[in-house]
Amino acid sequence: MGERIVVTGGGGFIGAHLVKRLVHDGWDVAVVDNMVRGDASRFAEVADDVRLYTCDVRDQDALESAFAGAEVVMHLAAINGTENFYTQPELVLDVGLRGALAVVNAGRAANVPDVVLASTAEVYQTPSIVPTPETIPLMLPDSLNPRYSYGGSKIVTELIAFNYAQEHYRKVQVFRPHNVFGPNMGWKHVEPQFILRALAAQDAGDAAFPIQGDGSETRSFCYVDDVVQGILTMYANGGHREVYHIGSDVELSIRNLAERIGRIVGVDLDIQPGEAAFGGTPRRCPDITKMRALGWSPEVDLDEGLARTVAWYRENRDVKPANDLM
Template identity: 50%
Template sequence: MSTPLTLVTGGTGFLGAALVRRLVADGERVRVLDNNWRGRPRRLGDAADAIDLVVADIRDPEAVKAATAGVDRVVHMSAVNGTRFFYEQPELVIDVAVRGILNVIDACRAHGVDDLVVASSSEAYQSPQQIPTPEDVPLVVPDVLNTRYSYGGSKLASELIALNYALEGPTRTIVFRPHNVYGPDMGWEHVIPEITSRAMQAIAAAPDDGPVPFEIHGDGQQTRAFIHVDDFTDGLLVAIRKGEPRNVYHIGNPDEVRIADLTRQVFAVFGREPDLRSRPAPAGETRRRCPDIAKLRALGFTPSVPLAQGLPPVVQWYRDHQDLRSSSA
């Protein structure tokens, strides 16, 4: 029996490439579909020589259908992530999400692929009433006029499409929601890279040894629960290999941190302390977010990289790779 072939859409993105590298390391065959608009083939590392890379747009139905031929499983991770894009290009965000999931399902049906794993997001439920948050909370778009929700709303739609189409096939459809994954080369439109870059600028402007003036959104008491990319990939593989059909799985780390404390940890990597100043938070910002991962724990997953261990190397990576900012999303 030949080794199963997995198609990873969005496979040169941060999360997609991490999965591809792990699958290759595990001896699996992999095909990647990505147009490399925000993805970067460099993220594949040594795995690049072991995969079939198809450069195409997830919105092109014929390209998706061709890439799906002969595969045994599709992990659909194509998306336009990054808060700036939610506000500045909401039509693109929605177009990629909705056309992408429809094209993937059509391609799976055309080739008889019955194993589909779909990436959603914690943004699909926005600001939950229950913390830690289980998978069965209501999915919410609080304000259809706020372009921020172009991403969360499109992920909500993707879940609805994937899980309801699964009644007719692909019948082994699984949805996963990543929660604030961080790691080296994750892009620049995320909280840790953004704080790191601004911290470097602020420190350069304040060479004295005292606290460094630094603005943060709101009062800094907002919380997030960050999961290292290595832990995330472990959790995703558990969901792929052990998840139940038509189920949703949160992949995250339930350890919350206040944004003000996260900022202090970033500054500590540079040997400095911030003097935090408040500025208005963008409309629609979530006050608190932390996943309940009991469902995934029951399948054998446990995160193992605490933020105190995982954060400094990531901050150092961004410190040392500022030259990539102009050419890397």
């Protein structure tokens, strides 16, 4: 067995893909996940090679036990999903803040030398520079808007990462994933929602496809396998007390995303603009110069990644979980 690594949130979308890759790379892998939002079936193919700690990431005592002997902890546990930011802000904040504190303190208590924490592009919201470098100021536009429960929790997570136990850790890194997508990513993100609606439109013979806003908002979508490779490249080649943007630097409008999904599904969608969500960001695209300097860049073409994702949701469209956090 290789060195021991612990992934919090290993039953989540990115976490499970990371877990599978780590097992294949020869790591001794442990997962911390209470499976409230995660699902162990996501890493079923390597489950026999993974030690699962079914505990809450806010439980420091449980984390200390799980972290014992680890070379590195990768902290990905969170309540993600844009819909959850609006409907479950208290839980989003509680897991985000108390989880980050518990992780860094448990890592110190268990003498873990390295810790990697997942942040988000939401920490800088509407940037003044696009593509956006890691040095952009972090921003909370409106504390009254529950949308920012997630971004706010991740701003504090970054502060916790770099200021708690900074004398203890050999390497502390933060990565900000940008619009990661792929098979089995949950049900409350734009890609699965668009895919399921396009499939329903095809079945109904009605191509009407309402969207929020006029579709001119842009994002940069990165396939999950590329993001996992980015995390591992960052850890291997990146520095201590550094932040890295991991994502694609190809900017795409939401309208174009819907059109691409429609083509892959096989339906010519009649995209109908609607009212924009309050607090949305007009443009988002990361500057990945810093990651490119470490030897990483995305490799999976957007349409190829979307085709793989559409195929999974077409096959699994009737197994949407009852869990309202998914």
